[in-house]
Amino acid sequence: MSRAPGSFRDPAGHVFIASQRIFRGVSSDTAEGLRGFIQSDFFRERVGTLIVDTKEVSPGEALDAGIAAEIVGSYGMWVEHEPLPFISYPYEWSFEALKDAACLTLKLLVDGLENGFTLKDASAYNVQFIHSRPIFMDVLSFCEYREGDPFLGYKQFCEHFLAPLCLAAFSGVDFNQWFRGRIEGLDLMDVSTALPVSSCFRPQVLLHIHLQAWAMRKLESASGGPNRKETRKIPRRNLVALANGLREFITRLERKRTSYWQKYAEHNAYEDEARKDKTRIAHDFVRDNKLLRLLDLGCNTGEYCNAAVSAGAEQVIGVDFDCGAIDLAAREARRHAWPAWFLYYDIANPTPDMGWRHEERSALEKRLGRLDGVFCFALIHHLVIGRNIPMEEFTGWVCGLAQRGLIEFIPKTDPMVQGLLSHREDIFHNYNLENFERILNEICTNVVLHTIQSTDRTIYEYAR
Secondary structure, three states: OEEOHHHOOOOOEEEEEEOOEEEEEEOHHHHHHHHHHHOOHHHHOOEOOOEOOEEEEOHHHHHHHOOOHHHHOOOOEEEEEOOOOOOOOHHHOOHHHHHHHHHHHHHHHHHHHOOOEEEOOOOHHHEEEEOOEEEEOOHHHEEEOOOEOOOOOHHHHHHHHHHHHHHHHHOOOOOHHHHHHOOOOOOHHHHHHHOOHHHHHOHHHHHHHHHHHHHHHHHHHOOOOOOOOOOOOEOHHHHHHHHHHHHHHHHHOOOOOOOOHHHHHHOOOOOHHHHHHHHHHHHHHHHHHOOOEEEEEOOOOOHHHHHHHHOOOOEEEEEEOOHHHHHHHHHHHHHHOOOEEEEEOOOOOOOOOEOHHHOOEOOHHHHHOOOOEEEEOOOHHHHHOOOOOOHHHHHHHHHHHOOEEEEEEOOOOOHHHHHHHOOOOOOOOOOOHHHHHHHHHHHOEEEEEEEOOOOOOEEEEEEO
């Protein structure tokens, strides 16, 4: 039994993991409200599709699962959530995924207001994805709505959703590293400064970012601090109009920046036959080894993740440092309902454990769990030559991720490697096929070589 380290912020309840089941202990003063919520038609019509499946359980069930008696007795109610297949964080998401999460949050706010409920917060961490479909997982964020109540999560919504999306849409700055550096969401004053002047002519940006930032600066400059004033009542129809306006605006947003890797599939080093060869190797590897859970390192636009899914993989996680590439991959996954996640991830500078006591948000490798296989295509040269990672360390790290995998070796004669070396001294004397084969054979057994037609590139299939 363990308490989920990221669930400590809400005093109304905490999440516990016991016997591979997900429980939430709910405080006595919140229990009645939550019980009414999960018994409502609003919840029942959305559970399992828009809201994570949640049911009330007896304290005895929590005890039987392994939660200590003193913990069980300290809460007024216990519920159990359906386990999610994989946990990801907003700073790892594509632009399209963050849009989907924002629109889900706003839809639930509008639907809730029409059914007597509202959201007391609007954190992006309340949303997860089952494959490419967003689902809301924090049932304690819902509370009873009283006519005139404001949307308490408004500023948080702007920091977690609107600001990062506008940054990418109007400034061409990907939000992932900004969000990673401030996990509470982006500072509106910083984003207001970073946005172009032309964004002031967008009513939604002016109102929800620039004017909020102006008000925050004004409060900061007030010498004696503001006098607390009575909160103004806001009619329900105004909140609904606010949420619907934001949702319509966000739906139309497009990522401004186009990257080289976003168009890599159109001008890569492969001829059509070589590309088909590589796809066949990936497909047959997954099919023949009956691999169900796979990681694709440097997934680009998800072409080989698609091959893995078509070969029978049930979960594919693709990672890449190029936000434009994962955006296209996420869009295709949503369109074709692939059982896949596509995440921003810089292998040479991975996101560490973060948050309170370095436990609130865990590093990606800890969340991956058991993997059946790994794809590592056209990546080794970017890390060994592009980022000066020793080949022994990189190869050992890749092979340690799963028992089986495919690694593509790119020789120095390849145009992509020549491009990496064109403006620097070639100090990579050990970067050659013979040395790579030696390293791989020292780590693994049953190394099988696959050649790719019309190229000098080779794919190695390994088993540890």
